[in-house]
Amino acid sequence: MPHSALWLDVGPVEQLPALGARTLPVQGGEEIAIFRTANGDVYALNNKCPHKQGPLSQGIVHDNTVTCPLHNWRISLATGQALGDDVGCVPTIPVKIDGGRILIGRKEALANAA
């Protein structure tokens, strides 16, 4: 499916490693991290830990959380909320898979972008 008014096509889903993430810089905006869980679910978040801006894309993914590589905060991929005792939240971007392509919400992806 091509780009549309609401969705941006950012590539084929098989380019996401299972239990891993790829990054998506946005010119003038916030870099996005796209995650894939063991179940094959795909999530997109700003690539910035609410603690000290750690690159979440480099953390370990388990179940549907990611553990930040810098100081081990656990972040929910679904909501962007920090889990456990930590408090903070990172913006999420709507994602859907259509015909094997990853589509992310255009408006949210371009938030703050020039």
Added chain:
Amino acid sequence: MTDTPPHLVVIGNGMAGCRAVEEILARDPGKYRITIFGAEPRVNYNRIMLSPVLAGEKTYEEIIINGQDWYDDNGIELISGDPVAGIDRAAKTVTSRSGRAISYDKLMIATGSDPFIIPVPGKDLPGVVTFRDLDDVEKMLAAADLGGNAVVIGGGLLGLEAAHGLSLRGMQVTVLHLMPTLMERQLDEAAGWLLKTALEGRGQTILTGADTAEIVGDGKVEAVRLKDGTEIPADIVVMAVGIRPNVALAKEAGLAVGRGIQVDDDMVTSDADILAVGECVEHDGNVYGLVAPLWEMCRSLADGLVAQPNGYRGSVTSTKLKVSGIDVFSAGDFSGGEGCEDIVLRDATRGVYKRVIVKDNKIVGAVLYGDTADGNWYFDLLKKGEDIAEIRDALIFGQAFASGGGAALNPIDAVAALSDDAEICGCNGVSKGTVMACIGGGAQTLDAVRSGCKASGSCGSCTGLVENLLALSLGDDYAGERDVKPMCKCTSFTHEDVRAAILEKELKEIPQVMQELSWSTPDGCASCRPALNYYLLCAWPAEHKEDPQSRFVNERMHANIQKDGTYSVVPRMFGGITTPNELRAIADAADKYKARTVKVTGGQRIDLFGIKKEDLPDIWADLNAAGMVSGHAYGKALRTVKTCVGSEWCRFGTQDSTGLGIMIEQMTWGSWMPHKFKIAVSGCPRNCAEATIKDFGVVCVDSGYELHIGGNGGIHLRGTDLLCKVATEEETLEYCAAFIQLYREEARYLDRTAPWVERVGLDYVKSRVVDDDEGRRALRARFLHSQKILQKDPWAERASGKEAHLHQHLAEIRPFAVVGA
């Protein structure tokens, strides 16, 4: 015209079309005159049973749902083998391929789905088949008669059933699946792994992560080539990668079509006189590929058409795989998420994995492998949205247990109620009586019971029961859980238990360990996954398959992540010795990749800071070209071997400490450890290389070499213990290798040598490394064996393209370029 009832024309003589007609007839047999068009030249049969037909378990005759007599008895005209080619909504007629035009009062579209063909070169070669109807099955049977190789593309339900059938028919079957786990839409990773192992056990080859590039052949199929260049010979290729709702007719007729033909709750399309049902429809944004939802749609369609509309509300689906001897069940949503809790039961002996996902005291999903008896019960609770708070503790054990009052009792009363010959430990066949006798005989802890009667010593899933028995018989005297902590919250086993089990049961992959040892989470956590990856690597160096996603970021990227997300790069300088050429290459790299800081480290080498992750493979290639390898400054691995100048130059030097340090580093670099490991060699007791705060330190003296272990200069300063003194460099190397291997094999992941030596005691280490000559040599041999396989420069592998995706962005978004694209 006044007498004849209105004419209902059905396009599609398949499962949904005919069932909808049955539902209409059941409500009012005289309401319509009915004509059914079918593209296939046969009556209505049960499509899902094509799998057993392929496998030889059923014949075509046995799977017919409605024979010709059904059409005759109900006055239905069946026009088979002549597909409808067009719909004229204005004239209210349909025209078939042979030119037959028929008018309708009501039209029902039930055209099902078409198999999706991946658009690769060679897709049209003879020998490439799909799996949708009886003709396809016949083609597969004809190929199987000749034997040879079958390649099935797609490891979903359909593909696996095709593979199973072809394999039973004597073909050599390879399944290619794009995703990392089989049936990933229905099964989680753990169950997918069990399924894969079971199918491989039956002789199928399963390749996951396999991306088809081309189907090769001259005039007919000969092989399938993957994107990574692998070629798999094939006499037949079955494409089973998915289905697409068959919407062509509806689209041409101008009906509202999304992914499927859009219908309302009564299955009416955007044209009030045209209904649609089955796999070809889209209801409320959903399309379905299973029969259960079709039955519900057909009921709503008939109610809406001839009785009181009841309105279709969408379906929750469950899946079972029809491969004899392999029981798999899945239902609902198993992806977890906010507020979801997993209840997991694993029984390795019986090969069972069960996972029920609960949210707000309701079941939202279930994945069952090996024992699917309770699948329907869970599915029922799920569909009804039943509150399961009352039976939560017993839920995972299934309906019989949960409704047998298991939940009402407290767990200790429950074990008290068991008879003496009730089996407690399935792995070792230990009854309650035996466990009680063992406790009566003085076993007061879980460990004592495990060694006394073997109960809970294998898979551990009965640990809870054994602990309850201990509590039952010892009352307040039972000290409770063991003081050695489990590895993490995902398991009740300690690090030592897990390592022992890996060796004993020959476990070689992370999901296998999790299954055999009854992990309570589906895919572990950030603390157990890296530990398991290391334990497997240490136990089975030759067979180890690296799992990058179970490595901490630094080890996955082979560079140290910095607080701004850039990386630092430290090339190895053996023994702290460098050359003008190496220094030039480092300087060039620092310029070329814009290192913002160049620092001499405390480990006698140079650190380049601020390198971008995209540039890592290139900078490594440049450093490789100058002869340098990774310094592993990021790893739970050998870090540096620090040396002083020694007898070469120093007026006090007693031995060639620099040369010995280089030899040690050449032997040990690249070895993964439970934690980082540092070595130093000082040329005399003035100890300029600080050898007595290292994990392994050598202090040279006139008469030989003092070997020191267990030092740490980090958070808690600890001076080394003297292990022994040896006379030669060869012995130094031998003891060093043996000590490292003992640490590698026995320390817990993330234990440095200092706390490990404190725990096990210096005497123990001496008994293994100094007193036991044969043992020491065996340890050294195992270390060298592992090094032979794993001493590779990870930078060189990456520079040549391995794991390239880790360093590149998926894509880049440039807002202005995209608008209007």
